[in-house]
Amino acid sequence: MFVTGFAGAGKSTAIKVAQKFCYEFCKAASIMWNDNTYLFTAYTGSAAAAFGGQTTVAATYLNKKTISDDDRKVFQGVRTLIIDEVSFLKDSELRKLDNNLQKIGDNRKPFGGYNIIFAGDFQQNEPVKMKDKEKLWHPSSTRHFENNINCCIILDGLHRFRDDERYGRILQKLCRGELEQADVDTINERFVGKNGLSLPRVLKGDSCYACNKNSQRNAITSAIFREHLQATHPDAGSDADPPRHTIIIKGFIQSTKKKIDRALRKRIIELGDSDMKQGTKLISPHLCCYNGAYFMCNSNAGLKQHGT
Known part of the structure; x- marks a missing residue:
């Protein structure tokens, strides 16, 4: 079936x-x-x-x-x-x-x-x-x-669209190849940057950022880390010791003319920001860790036992 x-x-x-x-x-x-x-x-x-x-x-x-x-x-x-x-x-x-x-x-x-x-x-x-x-x-x-x-x-x-049937109907028409210009105009009413519509400066609740480029994602995480430093750390010219709840791990990135093991090369490519073998990888040279920082690690182990 x-x-x-x-x-x-x-x-x-x-x-x-x-x-x-x-x-x-x-x-x-x-x-x-x-x-x-x-x-x-x-x-x-x-x-x-x-x-x-x-x-x-x-x-x-x-x-x-x-x-x-x-x-x-x-x-x-x-x-x-x-x-x-x-x-x-x-x-x-x-x-x-x-x-x-x-x-x-x-x-x-x-x-x-x-x-x-x-x-x-x-x-x-x-x-x-x-x-x-x-x-x-x-x-x-x-x-x-x-x-x-x-x-x-x-x-x-x-x-899924009990509370927004109008949008659900538009998606139905899109799937059937029956989308009309009026439907496109309806969607574009909520296009950010037009009709005075802009994103909130502060996200609340379960809102999150959606980025189509790694450079945007890295810029957002860097800005969040900067706000964390400004809120919890002394100024650069201060004699006060920094708090112990934050650590920056610097990556060691270098080029080499020597051949490296194929398995190691594959691991480097796949563990970067992108597993594509062309284009700019934009690997961040630092890993910034602090209390409350968000990290994501995907694993399919234990799904049946733990449901995660």
């Missing part, structure tokens, strides 16, 4: 409701239910964490060469497998998923005979740098995805 719909149509909510229905049905029919009966996975870690599930790669062993008996035991009792954010899944990964599930379940049936609900939106931004033949919907793929779908549900509601 494939469940789709534009952003805000209620795909995630529909999956939650379906899970609740299955649980109540099993309870009424005295059918065993455990954490894996309705196994939720998502291709991205953030989506998996939102449901307390696992990433699709980890849950279906896409990163393993062999499947052990312990791996097979995990699937005991699984009746329905959910794969959210399916638009990020590669064609080669889908075929390996099919192969892995056949090794775990019935090797005579597609995907081991498990009921699978694919959920996602192929109208969203395409995966970065994915080749056409790897995109599930592309004509140059193996068509393994569409050849195994026996049911498609297209949600057309405004679940």
